[in-house]
Amino acid sequence: MVYYHYAELIHRQAEKYGQKTALKYRDDATGKWLKISWREFSDKIMQAAKAMAAFGIEEHHTLGIYSQNMPQYLYADFAAYANRAVSVPMYATSSPAQIDYIIRDASVHTLFVGEQLQYNNAYMVQKESDVLKRIIVFDSQVKLNPEDKTSIYFDDFIKLGDNALAESTVKIRIQEASTEDLATIIYTSGTTGESKGVMLHHSNFLEAMRIHDIRLPIVTDKETSMCFLPLTHIFEKAWTYLCLHKGVTVAINRDPKMIQQTLVEIQPSMMCNVPRFWEKVYIGVHEKIDSFPGLLRKMAMDAVKTGHAYNLEYKNLGKKAPFGLSCKFKFYDQTIFRVLKRVLGVVNGRLFPTAGAPLSDTINVFLQSVNIPIVYGYGLSETTATVSFCPMQGFVIGSIGEVMPDVEVKIDPTNDEILVRGKTITSGYYKKPEENKKSFTEDGYLRTGDAGRLEGNVLFFKERIKDLYKTSNGKYIAPQAIENAVSADKYIAQVAVIGDQRKFVGALIVPDFDSLEAYATQKGIAYASREELIKDPQILRLYGSRLEEHQKDMASFEKIKRFVLLSEPFTSAGRELTDTLKLRRPVILEKYADRIEEMYAE
Incomplete structure (x- = not known):
C-alpha cells in the first residue's frame, strides 16, 4: 500500500479512479443526492489551492475552517495541504468568543465559513479583530453585511488562482511537502479549562492510515461511508481521511438533524459515530418492540435472544453454532433484523466504528444481538484518534478494544492513568510549553487523563481522572x-x-x-x-x-x-x-x- 502525503492524495486517487464517485452531497432544493467524481474532487482542490497561493497564503500559514460538513470543507482542507499550510478547524456551533480565541491563538488571518450563522459570527469577530483579515464564504446563499468590503464567496475565490504563477507555486509546494509539516491544529473542547490546540503533523495521519490498514482490511473502495460527525472532530476527520485513502465513497451529511433521513436515503455500509447516537437507536427500537401486539412482541424478543446467543456466545468466540440456532438466526436476520436495519438506514452496514464517550455494555450487547456491526474503541485528538478498538470477532464486552499495532500503552501505577506513545501521538499543544511539560512523561508517553487497566493487549476504561x-x-x-x-x-x-x-x-x-x-x-x-x-x-x-x-x-x-x-x-x-x-x-x-x-x- 502506498501512503501519499495529503498534499497529493486526492490527485493520485483521481488518476486511479477517474470518474468514479468520490463524494455525495444532498441538494436541499431538490432533495437529490449529487455526485462528485474523483477527477472533479481533484480539480476543485487544485483550483482552491491556486487561489490560496494567489491570495497570498504562504507555506505554514494557518487557515481557519468554521463550517458544517460540506464538499467545500474538504476542498479547503486539502488545498491547504497542497500549499503546505495548516488547517485549523472550528465547530460550526462555536460562539463568537470561542472562534475569536482560536483565531488569536493560532494567528488565523483567513477564515472559511459555512452558512449564515458562521458568517455572522465571524464578521462580528473580524470587526473587532486585529488578526482576522478576510472571510471566504462557502454557501452562496449567505447574505453579506452591507458594510463588509473584504469577504468573498468561495465560488468567486477559486477564480482568483486561474493563472500560471499560482499553478506553478502550488506544484512546487506539493513536490516539497514533507511528512514533518504541521497538518492541522485541533482545539480541544476544554471540559475543565482553556481550550488547547493539538498539533498533528502529516506523519501522524500517515501512520494512522498505515496501522488502520493492518486492523481494518474490511475497508475497501467498494464501500460508502456517511460523514455525519463534524469534520472538526478528530474521529470524523481521521475516519474520513482513511476512507479517502482507501477509495471509499463519502456521503456528506450537512445538517445533523437530518441524519435519520439521510441514512435511509443513502443506506451506507460504514459510518463512525458517538455512543449517544446508538443510545437513541436502542431506546427507539425498544419502544417499537414494546408497541408490538403480543405475538409479534414475543417473536421480536426471541429474535434478540437468538441473536445474542449466536453472535456473542458462538460467533464472537470463534465457535460453530448449533445447526438449529444457526437456522433460527438466519431467519431472524433476513426478517426482523433486516426490517429494523432498513428502517434505521443501516441495512447495508458492514462497519460502524463508535467512540468519543463511554458506551453502555447493555447497548453494545443489544446492537451486537440484532446484528448491527458496531465496533467500539478509544482515542483522543492528541493520538490522531484511535488508540484501541474492538476486533469484529473476539472482542471483550466491557473493554475499549485491543491496542493498535505499533502504539505503546502502559498504565501509570500511581493513579492508573493510561499512557500512550507512538508515531500517531501529537508533538504537543500549540504555544503551550508549560502544558507540554505536564502532559508527557520523561520517557515520552502522553498522559491521557483517563484511568484504565490493561489485560494483555486489551484496554479497559475506568474514568476521567479529573472527574x-x-x-x-x-x-x-x-x-x-x-x-x-x-x-x-x-x-x-x-x-x-x-x-x-x-x-x-x-x-x-x-x-x-x-x-x-x-x-x-x-x-x-x-x-x-x-x-x-x-x-x-x-x-x-x-x-x-x-x-x-x-x-x-x-x-x-x-x-x-x-x-x-x-x-x-x-x-x-x-x-x-x-x-x-x-x-x-x-x-x-x-x-x-x-x-x-x-x-x-x-
Whole structure:
C-alpha cells in the first residue's frame, strides 16, 4: 500500500479512479443526492489551492475552517495541504468568543465559513479583530453585511488562482511537502479549562492510515461511508481521511438533524459515530418492540435472544453454532433484523466504528444481538484518534478494544492513568510549553487523563481522572460510570452526577420529554408546562423507580440517592456541554448551584 502525503492524495486517487464517485452531497432544493467524481474532487482542490497561493497564503500559514460538513470543507482542507499550510478547524456551533480565541491563538488571518450563522459570527469577530483579515464564504446563499468590503464567496475565490504563477507555486509546494509539516491544529473542547490546540503533523495521519490498514482490511473502495460527525472532530476527520485513502465513497451529511433521513436515503455500509447516537437507536427500537401486539412482541424478543446467543456466545468466540440456532438466526436476520436495519438506514452496514464517550455494555450487547456491526474503541485528538478498538470477532464486552499495532500503552501505577506513545501521538499543544511539560512523561508517553487497566493487549476504561469524586465519607465514585448506567433509559435525555465532598451521590437529570409527555398522557397526568410536569409526585416516583432499576448492581455508596429534574437541556450554547457533547462539570456546578444545594438540604 502506498501512503501519499495529503498534499497529493486526492490527485493520485483521481488518476486511479477517474470518474468514479468520490463524494455525495444532498441538494436541499431538490432533495437529490449529487455526485462528485474523483477527477472533479481533484480539480476543485487544485483550483482552491491556486487561489490560496494567489491570495497570498504562504507555506505554514494557518487557515481557519468554521463550517458544517460540506464538499467545500474538504476542498479547503486539502488545498491547504497542497500549499503546505495548516488547517485549523472550528465547530460550526462555536460562539463568537470561542472562534475569536482560536483565531488569536493560532494567528488565523483567513477564515472559511459555512452558512449564515458562521458568517455572522465571524464578521462580528473580524470587526473587532486585529488578526482576522478576510472571510471566504462557502454557501452562496449567505447574505453579506452591507458594510463588509473584504469577504468573498468561495465560488468567486477559486477564480482568483486561474493563472500560471499560482499553478506553478502550488506544484512546487506539493513536490516539497514533507511528512514533518504541521497538518492541522485541533482545539480541544476544554471540559475543565482553556481550550488547547493539538498539533498533528502529516506523519501522524500517515501512520494512522498505515496501522488502520493492518486492523481494518474490511475497508475497501467498494464501500460508502456517511460523514455525519463534524469534520472538526478528530474521529470524523481521521475516519474520513482513511476512507479517502482507501477509495471509499463519502456521503456528506450537512445538517445533523437530518441524519435519520439521510441514512435511509443513502443506506451506507460504514459510518463512525458517538455512543449517544446508538443510545437513541436502542431506546427507539425498544419502544417499537414494546408497541408490538403480543405475538409479534414475543417473536421480536426471541429474535434478540437468538441473536445474542449466536453472535456473542458462538460467533464472537470463534465457535460453530448449533445447526438449529444457526437456522433460527438466519431467519431472524433476513426478517426482523433486516426490517429494523432498513428502517434505521443501516441495512447495508458492514462497519460502524463508535467512540468519543463511554458506551453502555447493555447497548453494545443489544446492537451486537440484532446484528448491527458496531465496533467500539478509544482515542483522543492528541493520538490522531484511535488508540484501541474492538476486533469484529473476539472482542471483550466491557473493554475499549485491543491496542493498535505499533502504539505503546502502559498504565501509570500511581493513579492508573493510561499512557500512550507512538508515531500517531501529537508533538504537543500549540504555544503551550508549560502544558507540554505536564502532559508527557520523561520517557515520552502522553498522559491521557483517563484511568484504565490493561489485560494483555486489551484496554479497559475506568474514568476521567479529573472527574473522579470523593464523597465526604471517603468513598471514590466514578460519575461517568454511573451516568453511563442510567443514560440508556427512555425517560432520560441527559444526566450529570454530583457527589464530590458530599454525603451521598445526587444527579441533575434532563428528561426525554417526548417519552415523558407520552407517559403523562397515558397516566392522565395534567400539567400546564414542563416545569409543572417535572414536579408532579407521580413523575418523581417514576424516575426514582427507574434509577433504582438501573443501579441495582451498584454498591450503595455509588447509587444516586436524590435527583433534580431540569426543564431545559444542557447545551453547547449554554456552555454546559463541549462541542463534542461532553459535560463541562465546573460550569454545571456553578450554573445549578442553588438547585444542587436544595437537593442536599436536610
